[in-house]
Amino acid sequence: MAARMKHAALALALWTGAFAGACGSATPPPETAADQTDFDGESSPGAEETAAAKGAKPAGESASSEGAGAEGHGHDGPAKSTPVQATKLAADLKKIGINLKKIPPLEKLPLAQKKKVMPLLQRSLGLDNCQGCHAEGDMKKETRDMKIAREMWRHFVVPLRSEDGGPLFCDSCHAGDEHVLNRKDKEALQEFMDAEYVGKIALANNEDMECGTCHGDAMETKIIEKLWKIPK
Template sequence: MKASAMGEDLQKLGLDAKALPSLNRLPPEKLRQVMKTFNKALGTQCTGCHEANDFHAPTKNKKIASKMWDLYVRGLVAEDGGPVFCDSCHEGKMEFLDRHDKKALSAWMDENFVKKLKRVDKKENGCETCHGDPFEPHILATWVK
């Protein structure tokens, strides 16, 4: 996990990477420009999240991206105060976590998501920041219901 390298791209769009609005508050043209940063940060094309024949249709990945935007991009900063954006974790890949070894995954998440991130609201950052209390291991599945 690292501070985002997309700050300059967002600044060119007239956005401050440390004070981004909700996606649903962006004007359509600005939203389309922001989506191009998603392509770069996630290493995907538009159809990685959108239906090819209906970009307005709700999809699993659109729900996940919207939730990540609000909770992580807008709610967290790097330990040095730098902005967090999609590339901070994804580094050009839609899926980046190796879930085969739960113990190793837990240690990796603690090192990278708990220790290297701070909450914008100044509350303590811990597993429950993302997984809730009680702990929900499959958070993405709950977001797409």
């Protein structure tokens, strides 16, 4: 079990740093780029492939995304890992009509709701603008971070709850900062993740939260690339 927890701690430390953010602003203007183009929060097919064919890095892919699934991330993260906390955005989510007891996948939200959710994602990670995930000037262009954002919503926001059964949202772990884990001391990181991510998080279906909830039965460490099928 100790070995399983060690693998889980290392892997979760890596993919958590991978999520670079979401679009929107804490107080969006009356008309945003999304409004002007009827942006639906999704992407135009083939955009990322076109960028790759030209040898360019897909727009919207941040430096933190490059280190996903690899030990050499380039920094140790914040001075102290951020504990799991109750979301401070529950009232905002309710106000825009999100059912916190049965949260749907991000892509299933109606367009009007999705546009109002995006600023909450941005606020949760402390990002300045939409380019945390989206390509500047082309909100529908597919980027790696858009894919990661959808999967994090699908695998964490939808099925996970706090230990008392309350909702978890992006700010529950990020608390206004895209980097949430200090990776310098791996033993301390293992203890932190065991206490916070296994000990303080529950599942909406009442099953036990364990390492395999995120890593699968084979304890896959490269969650983004191997389990979510999102290439670097």
